[in-house]
Amino acid sequence: MSHQPVIDGLEFAQAASKLQGAWPVTEFARLRDALRTEEGTLRYELQGMPETHGRPALRLIVDGVLPLVCQRCLGALEYPLHIEALLLLAATQAEVDAEPLEAEGPESIVAGREMAVQALVEDEVLLAIPIAPRHAACARAAASAPGATARPFAGLRGLMDGWKH
Numbered sequence: 001m002s003h004q005p006v007i008d009g010l011e012f013a014q015a016a017s018k019l020q021g022a023w024p025v026t027e028f029a030r031l032r033d034a035l036r037t038e039e040g041t042l043r044y045e046l047q048g049m050p051e052t053h054g055r056p057a058l059r060l061i062v063d064g065v066l067p068l069v070c071q072r073c074l075g076a077l078e079y080p081l082h083i084e085a086l087l088l089l090a091a092t093q094a095e096v097d098a099e100p101l102e103a104e105g106p107e108s109i110v111a112g113r114e115m116a117v118q119a120l121v122e123d124e125v126l127l128a129i130p131i132a133p134r135h136a137a138c139a140r141a142a143a144s145a146p147g148a149t150a151r152p153f154a155g156l157r158g159l160m161d162g163w164k165h
């Protein structure tokens with residue numbers, strides 16, 4: 001039987017509960033398209049926080065290595081993932097929508113009585129992986145003269161640099 005915890009968000013936060021576990025990457029249906037192989041495991045820790053920024057919250061940590069594909073040379077790219085997210089709990093979607101969007105800082109999510117932890121983890125992972133992952137020192141880039149090759153993802157460079165840890 002696969003690990004499929006479901007939490008009551010508010011109760012979990014107020015009780016400062018803790019949960020941890022791991023899944024093979026193949027168990028994340030929405031992630032599979034981006035993966036080159038079926039190897040890898042993602043570990044997570046979820047911690048309830050009774051009050052953070054005046055609100056109940058969940059702190060989520062995810063670690064693992066994802067087998068992605070370098071979009072420049074199409075070779076294997078072992079992408080190390082480390083996520084630390086703070087998810088403030090809101091009572092309703094309207095409450096979430098009313099908040100200003102901030103690039104940095106905690107996100108808000110609607111607190112449910114039956115929140116699937118795997119879906120929470122997958123949401124954060126999908127936000128964290130680059131749209132066009134590339135080797136930091138790609139063999140193909142080193143082999144070709146600057147400007148000699150079309151670089152369809154060059155425009156994403158600034159965006160991707162912002163995502164590096």
Ligand SMILES: [Zn+2]
Pocket residue numbers: 070071072073074075134135137138139140
């Ligand atoms: Zn590459």
